[in-house]
Amino acid sequence: MQWETVIGLEVHVQLATRSKIFSGAPTAFGAEPNTQACAVDLGLPGVLPVLNEQAVAMAVQFGLAIRAEIPEVSVFDRKNYFYPDLPKGYQTSQMYHPIVGPGEVEITLEQGEAKRIRVHHAHLEEDAGKSLHESFSDGMGHAMTGIDLNRAGTPLLEIVSEPDMRSAKEAAAYLKAIHSIVTYLGISDGNMAEGSMRCDVNVSVRPLGQAEFGTRAEIKNVNSFRFVERAIEFEVERQIELIEDGGKVVQETRLYDPERDETRSMRTKEEANDYRYFPCPDLLPVVLDGAYVDHLREILPELPDEKRARFQDELGLSAYDAGVLAASREMAEYFEAVKDACGDAKQAANWVQGELSGALNREGLAIQDSPVSAAQLGGLIARVMDDTINGKAAKQVFQALWNGQGESADEVIEAKGLKQVTDSGAIEAMIDQVIADSPAQVAQYRDAEPEKRGKMIGYFVGQVMKASRGTANPQQVNGLLKEKLDALC
Numbered sequence: 001m002q003w004e005t006v007i008g009l010e011v012h013v014q015l016a017t018r019s020k021i022f023s024g025a026p027t028a029f030g031a032e033p034n035t036q037a038c039a040v041d042l043g044l045p046g047v048l049p050v051l052n053e054q055a056v057a058m059a060v061q062f063g064l065a066i067r068a069e070i071p072e073v074s075v076f077d078r079k080n081y082f083y084p085d086l087p088k089g090y091q092t093s094q095m096y097h098p099i100v101g102p103g104e105v106e107i108t109l110e111q112g113e114a115k116r117i118r119v120h121h122a123h124l125e126e127d128a129g130k131s132l133h134e135s136f137s138d139g140m141g142h143a144m145t146g147i148d149l150n151r152a153g154t155p156l157l158e159i160v161s162e163p164d165m166r167s168a169k170e171a172a173a174y175l176k177a178i179h180s181i182v183t184y185l186g187i188s189d190g191n192m193a194e195g196s197m198r199c200d201v202n203v204s205v206r207p208l209g210q211a212e213f214g215t216r217a218e219i220k221n222v223n224s225f226r227f228v229e230r231a232i233e234f235e236v237e238r239q240i241e242l243i244e245d246g247g248k249v250v251q252e253t254r255l256y257d258p259e260r261d262e263t264r265s266m267r268t269k270e271e272a273n274d275y276r277y278f279p280c281p282d283l284l285p286v287v288l289d290g291a292y293v294d295h296l297r298e299i300l301p302e303l304p305d306e307k308r309a310r311f312q313d314e315l316g317l318s319a320y321d322a323g324v325l326a327a328s329r330e331m332a333e334y335f336e337a338v339k340d341a342c343g344d345a346k347q348a349a350n351w352v353q354g355e356l357s358g359a360l361n362r363e364g365l366a367i368q369d370s371p372v373s374a375a376q377l378g379g380l381i382a383r384v385m386d387d388t389i390n391g392k393a394a395k396q397v398f399q400a401l402w403n404g405q406g407e408s409a410d411e412v413i414e415a416k417g418l419k420q421v422t423d424s425g426a427i428e429a430m431i432d433q434v435i436a437d438s439p440a441q442v443a444q445y446r447d448a449e450p451e452k453r454g455k456m457i458g459y460f461v462g463q464v465m466k467a468s469r470g471t472a473n474p475q476q477v478n479g480l481l482k483e484k485l486d487a488l489c
Contacts, residue, residue, distance in 0.1 A: 001206075001207055001244070002207070002208040003205045003206065003207060003208060003236075003426070004166065004205065004206050004207070004208045004209075004210075004242050005166055005168075005169075005203070005204075005205055005214075005236050006163045006165075006166065006203070006204045006205070006206060006213055006214065007165035007166070007167075007170070007171045007202065007203055007232060008160075008161050008162060008163035008164070008165070008200065008201075008202040009159075009160075009161045009165070009171060009174060009175065009199050009200070009201055009202070010158060010160050010161075010200040010202070011158070011159040011161075011175065011178050011197065011198075011199040012156050012157075012158050012159075012197060012198050012199065012200075013062075013156065013157045013159065013178070013182050013187070013188045013190070013196070013197050014027075014127070014154055014155070014156055014188055014195065014196040014197065015054075015055050015058045015155040015187055015188055015326050016058070016186065016187055016188050016189060017055055017058070017155050017158055018393065019052060019318075020040075020041060020052065020126070020153035020154055020155060020345065021047030021051070021052050021092075021094065021124065021125075021126050021153060021154070021155035021156075022040055022041075022050060022051060022052065022126060022153055022283075023038050023040035023041055023049065023050070023136050023153055024038070025037060025038040025040070025041055025153060027154050027155075029194050029196075030190075031150055032262055033091065033106045033132075033146070033148040033149075033150060034148060034149050034150060035150065036150040037149035037150055037153070038153075038441060040153065041126075041149065041152040041153035042087045042088065042149065042152065043087060043088030043089075043090075046428075048282050049092065049280075049282050049283060051076075051283060051286070052155060055155040055295060056099065056124070056159070056186070056286060056288075058100045058155075058187035058188075059100060059122065059171075059298050060099065060100070060122050060292075060293060061103055061185050061187060061268050061289065062097070062100065062122060062157060062159075062181065062182065062185060062187060063100035063101070063103060063122060063301060064172050064293070064296060064297050064300060065181050065184075065185060065300065066088060066100075066102050066103035066104060066105055066119055066181065066302055067103050067104060067105075068101055068102060068103025068119060068121075069100075069101030069102055069103070070099075070100065070101065070288065070290075070293055071097065071098075072099055072287060072288055072289075073285050073286065073287055073288075074092070074094060074097050074098060074099040074123075074124075074285065074286045074486055075094065075096065075097040075099060075279055075280075075285045075286070076094055076124075076279070076280040076283040076286075077092075077094060077095045077096065077277045077278060077279055077280060078090040078091070078092060078093075078276075078277065078278055078279075078280050079091045079092075079093045079095070079125075079252065079275045079277055080275055080276045080277075081275055082337070083131075084131055084145060085129030085130055085147050085148075085149065085152070086128045086129065086152075086219050087129070087133045087137050087149065087152070091125060091126060091463070092125065092126050092273060092277070092280055092283070093123060093124075093125035093126070093158075093384045094123035094125065095123075095277040096277070096417055097285075098121040098122060098123035098124075099122070099123060099124055099286065100119075100121055100122035100123070101116075101121055102118065102119060102120060102121065103119040103122075104116045104117065104118050105117050105119060105161075105174060105177050105178065106177070106305060107170065107173040107174050107176075107177050107180070108323055109169070109170065109173065110169065112319060112320070115170065116163060116164075117162070117164045117170075117174050117177075118161065118162035118164050119159060119160070120160045120161065120162050120163070121160055122155060122157055122158065122159045122160065123157070123160075124155065124156070125153065125156050125158055126152070126153045126154075126155065127151045127153065127154040128151065128152060129147055129148055129149040129150070129151055129152040130147075130148045130149075130150075130151055130313075131145050131146070131147060132145065132147070132148060133145050133146075134144040143210050144472055151195075152274070157182075158187075159178060163202065163204075163213065167232075168228070168229040168230075168232035168233045168236070168477045169229065171201065171229070171232055172225045172226075172228050172229045173226055175199060175225055175228055176225055176327065177304070178197075179192075179197060179225075179328075180304040180326075180327055180328060180329070181303065181304065182197070182286050183328065183329050183330075184302075184303055184304055184307075184329045185300070186301070186303065188373050192223045192224050192225075193224075195223065196221045197223075198221050198222065198261065199221075199228065200218055200219065200220050200222070201218070201219040201221055201222055201228060201231060201232060201235075202216045202217075202219075203216060203217055203219065203232055203235045203236060203239070204216035204217070204220075204239070204249070205236060205240055205243070205249075206316075207220075209476065214239070214249065215248070215250065215251050215254055216249075216251060216252075217235060217239070217247040217249065217250075217251070217254050217263070218253050218254065219231050219232075219235060219254050219256050219263055220250070220253055220254070220255060220266065221255075222256055223402065227256060227258055230256070230258070230261055231256035231263055234261060234262055234263055235254070235263050238263065239460075248297060250268060250383070251267075251268070252265055252266070252267065252268045253266045253267050253268075253388050254266055259286075259370050260472055269405075285308050293387060293469065295390065302487045304326050304327070304332075305326075305386055307326040307332055308326040311325060311326055311345075315345035315346075315348055316345065317341070317345060317346065321349045321353065324353060325352065325353070329365075330366065330367050330368045331367050332354065334367050334368075334370070334374050335348060335349065335352050335374075336350065336474070337374030337375065337378065338352055338374045338377050338378045338381070339378070340378065341374060341377070341378020341379060341381075341382065342377075342378040342379070342381035342382045342385065343382070343385075344381065344385060346381075347384070347385060348377075348378065348381060351377060351380075351381055352377070355395065355398055356370065356372065356377060359372075359398075361401060371401070371402050371403075371404060372398065372401045372402050375400075376401050376407075376408060376409065377401075379409040379410065380394060380397050380398060380401065380409035382409075383397075383409050383410070383413060383483060387420055387472075387473065388413065388419055388420055389401070389413055389419065389420050390420050390470070390471070390472075390473060390474055391419050391474075392465075392470045393413075393418040393420065393470055393471065396412075396416065396418060396470075397413060397416075397418065399443055400412045400416070411467075417469070417471070417473060418471060419472070420471050420472070420473050424476060424480070427464070427468075427472050427473070427476050427477060427480060428480055430467045430468055430472065431460075431464055431477070431480055431481055431484055432484075433467065434460055434463040434464050434467060435460070435484060435485070435488075437463075438460065438463065441456075441459055441460070442447055442485070442488060444456065445457075445485055445488075445489075446485075446489050448487055450487055453485070453486075457478070457481055457482060457485065460485065461474070461477055461478060461481060461482050463482065464477050465477065
């Protein structure tokens with residue numbers, strides 16, 4: 001039997017506000033436990049929440065970026081449940097009237113095909129605290145749980161997709177697209193390792209052609225693109241094997257364990273959890289007038305799909321190159337700075353995706369942490385383009401800049417004597433010497449069939465480049481060598 005996978009994602013994005021959604025407590029990452037929670041976050045008697053207007057603006061900007069409906073009125077609700085790290089006994093969220101209505105996100109698949117994923121809605125809510133189960137005991141050998149309430153009240157935008165994705169790769173592409181949008185907007189740093197962006201994955205399978213959805217499992221709090229793919233692939237295989245062996249998939253919440261590369265059951269989940277949602281009595285409905293929304297629309301930055309289109313249409317890049325370079329705001333900005341410094345978009349694209357990205361990957365660095373600045377790389381490319389240095393020397397210059405051995409390409413070129421020799425007289429003299437020192441190779445060249453001589457010239461090129469310490473212009477060397485060797489035949 002052929003099976004079809006059905007996937008929907010609930011993406012939780014931490015908004016980049018300086019204070020929490022309903023209080024003035026800070027949101028900085030990495031503080032000592034329980035130093036960034038206040039009475040409002042804990043819901044102590046007598047306190048009242050005050051909505052952070054910046055969180056509202058960020059949510060609306062996201063809605064505009066995905067061409068979503070922006071309702072005039074949205075309402076905060078209380079979602080009632082008990083967790084040790086939720087001291088209020090409820091979470092302030094939005095259920096019936098979210099701040100962002102239906103929209104869509106376009107993803108690009110491996111074959112270059114575009115697909116639109118529908119967004120059901122996006123709503124604002126506060127985060128809960130965090131339960132820590134390691135390294136706590138009562139001193140008598142009994143395990144205990146520590147509660148860190150720093151995250152309590154941190155503003156989240158939860159983005160809920162329709163079940164439109166049909167593979168793990170589509171889900172990862174959608175998550176990357178969301179990440180690009182929120183980082184381009186500047187509404188989140190998207191740091192998945194720090195919990196600034198995480199997602200719950202709903203996965204089910206059904207016989208190919210069946211309209212009815214299968215029973216889904218929800219994989220909670222997956223925090224990397226790679227883990228999303230791996231978790232889905234494992235879960236799909238698990239569900240198919242279970243059904244084909246005569247079993248039934250139960251609706252449940254599961255956890256992905258990256259070390260074992262498997263999902264594990266956490267708890268069964270009924271068809272509908274009774275969270276007893278009701279409008280929060282402490283918060284008024286949010287009313288957005290048209291002028292406010294129009295203002296936020298006017299200040300939107302250039303978004304990933306717009307930048308990708310401009311890279312293709314105005315800079316002449318391929319669809320692939322434009323997609324890679326526009327995928328992240330940091331990458332796009334770095335590329336454009338390199339392009340401005342060297343004056344050639346295609347050369348800039350080649351170097352950023354090639355030599356630079358290779359070095360970053362080897363060292364595990366993000367592009368914003370590159371030891372080679374965009375100005376330095378642009379200056380290096382300019383020296384290749386004006387024939388000051390050849391390709392081999394350029395790699396040496398790049399490595400030197402990477403190691404901090406110079407402030408600019410020009411400085412490194414001068415210090416290392418890498419300036420390319422383009423004087424035909426000087427090159428000719430070196431060629432003459434190499435030919436004089438290589439009688440056996442010259443004889444072999446002369447005796448070879450004309451069609452085989454092209455491959456044999458490599459020896460002579462290597463010797464000339466060695467003699468010039470890699471500074472001779474390779475094109476000139478090749479041309480002059482062929483001319484002189486053929487004259488001896």
